[in-house]
Amino acid sequence: MEYETVHLDITDGLAVLTLNRADKMNALTTRMRAEITHAMNHAAGNARAVVLTGAGDAFCSGQDLGDASSTGKIDLGRALRDEYEPMLKSVYDCPVPTIAAVNGPAAGAGANLALCADVVIATESAYFLQAFARIGLIPDAGGTWFMPRQMGFAKAMGAALFADKISARQADDWGLIWEAVADDEFESHWRKRAAYLTNGPTAGFAAIKQAIRGTYDKTLPQQLATEADLQENCGRTRDFAEGVVAFLEKRPPKFEGH
Template identity: 55%
Template sequence: MAERVRVESDGGVHRITLNRPEVMNALDGALRRALTEALLAGHGARVIVLTGAGRGFCSGQDLSDASGLDAAGFEATLNDEYVPMIRAIVEAPVPVIAAVNGVAAGAGANLALACDLVVACESAVFIQAFTRIGLIPDAGGTSFLPRRVGLQRAMGAALLAEPVSARQAEAWGMIWEAVPDDRFAEVVAARAARLAAGPTGAYAALKQAMRGAFDQSLEAQLAVEARLQAVCGASDDFREGVAAFQEKRAPRFTGA
């Protein structure tokens, strides 16, 4: 059996490639477990990039994988395999980039939306395909989607299960950017390199603050900002950033 994921690490960039191109990188149990393991291994890097092999990012749940696809198994499969996978992205202390190189459907679309930054090629599409088979969005979709695009667009995408082009997703604020296919690899590499050279401590604090903001009052969020800013302000990276600004040079961040 071919490796379900390919992992490459270089220059602080931990690149994970879903590797079932013959089925558009559909998620079976083995792939979910391998992906979770690869994501957790990337928590020690400076940035994680998640992409797909072949012409698709991820087509969602592999419907030919019968394990867990029954009334008794759905909840266990989601809790035991999907939840750890999504949490490994959301709780990563480093930025996670979804490099969406083609179709992202069902749980595959929400796997991308779980990431901190989504860069898609123009030919990519996002499909909340769940209602086509009598299900609701999972893998965090009912949380991520309305927060990104608002309730009406989220409901439309989920109820109608129609493809949303990368350009439309960009216009809606579903993703960060859609780029021409012939520049996709170049743009992803540039984004990853920039983040890998950045202040990783500040990125971790930023993720913590942003991810919890929707569940906080303004007063509580202001307190979170003050607490996390104190941590960032005590860092070597903050001192380096100020020194670089004053000396009119590029900062050399170390993550300390």
């Protein structure tokens, strides 16, 4: 696919997917959703970590209300099922670690796209906004799933009903994101985080994702069994062997990703 609304760069095992409609605050269109899905799936098979970020001053302002797919004639349910769901799953189900580097406002579906990533790192001047109630809608694109799990029922309900801006610092304090970083350090910081993931034990990271995400549906005994199974698999990897040898030799490990 030839990309018109996103830019994908894969260098030294790191894929950086940039939402590239800066003049529209990277608002989502039908084409953009398809391109994000395609680019994420491509990156998943060709990189050891993926960063999702935005061009210009915004991360993503949500649905482009000027797009033909946003008119009152659109079947919103169909759009969510056929366009949003594949896009969100391409991020959430990515087999390698993902970072949302939120470089500016993340509103509506744009906020929830960010929350699909394994880790959200935001610049301090960014904010998150569940704006749906302002036009008579509910938070979608996974918002009603992510928010109560990550910052609790009370904060999620207030964010949805009042549609207040949540600053990056508030989001950090409430547990909605991993961390908020000073603007002048933001890019260098997320790139260091991404480099760590890119050069880390990729199979082990995949197992971590599987283990932590599965906890909501399991009892403690079931989770302990899952941990044993996953740990058994991790213990058979070359990266585990390398990690142990590097520890004993008091040197940094050289992980190959398997």
